[in-house]
Amino acid sequence: MPIFGIGLHVLIALYFGIHAIRTGQNLFWLMILFAFPLLGSVVYLFAIYLPELRGSAGAQRARRAIRSAVAPGQALREARGAFEQTPTVAARLRLADALYASGEVTEALTHYREAAQGPFASDAAILFGLARALLASGEAAEAKATLDKLFEVDPSQRANASLLYARALSEASAPDAEIRAAFEAALGPAKDAEARCRYADWLAVREDAADREKAQALYREIVKDSSFWHRHAHAINREWLARAKAATR
Incomplete structure (x- = not known):
């Protein structure tokens, strides 16, 4: 046609x-x-x-957003019911993930900590969830240590947790060189909008004028690329696009 x-x-x-x-x-x-x-x-x-x-982080967020929109609270209710009926480590992890997705970070962190005990202390899924909840709770240094352990256990997780690691380094006030390298790794070939925006936010407050110029370039990239996004991409990246537009005015 x-x-x-x-x-x-x-x-x-x-x-x-x-x-x-x-x-x-x-x-x-x-x-x-x-x-x-x-x-x-x-x-x-x-x-x-x-x-x-x-496999992208954006796609994972989109799937979570769609599930939440279709049946808000259902995943958490089902996960809580399953854990109460059979309190296994797998059921606890499912509940912790559902709590985190629902914004119940404090309770989620409690369950992640419990799940990370004993023989499951090196489980990759548990360590990732624990690190994510720690960072959301303001425990950046412990989140970094947890991610270091995760990468030691399963080096392939670096790709999935690269942005989380960059954020942990940034919030833990690690050396600038380490933070910069982590954000660059988090950008990857797909250049996720959240990764670009968070990196730009960090660069924007550096003293070096070149860093601030790079921040503006990243913000402009997000705004420009948004014209190619499909409807779901716009929905899940609304915050990052708004922040990029505000930064380039």
Whole structure:
């Protein structure tokens, strides 16, 4: 179906081409997309776009937001009921996650601490949840120590917890070089809006003018990229977009 004289499959290929450039994909994908717009778009969708979307922090937030909107409180009620019926470590972790998602951080932290005892003290899911709740409770130094332990137990968790680690370092007043390196790692190829905004917030209050200029560049990137976001991306990144717009006025 032509739109403004351009085939829809070409527009889709164009969208994926922009995505490939912004996320640092191999330029080979551009050749595939524009040499074979329809087939190339289908291949890119399943090979790159969907796996990245499913694994991104933004996608995880979107899934949580959708579940909360469809049935607010249901996940917490079910998790609490399951734990009361069978108080296993797995049920406690499920309850802690549900409490955290509902904003009940203090109670969530209590359950994460309990779950992190004994033989489950090195469980990656528990350590991640514990670190997240600690940071939300203002215990940045302990959150950093917990994340250090998590990365030692499972180095692959660095990708999933990179922004959390950067925030822990920042709030624990670690050396600037460590904080900077952690935020750079958190940006990654996908450049999540939250990661860019939080890094920009940190850079914006540095004494170096170059840091403040970089902060402005990151804010502008978020505003510019928002024109390519789908509806759910706008919903989950509303706070970061608003902060970026306010910072660039």
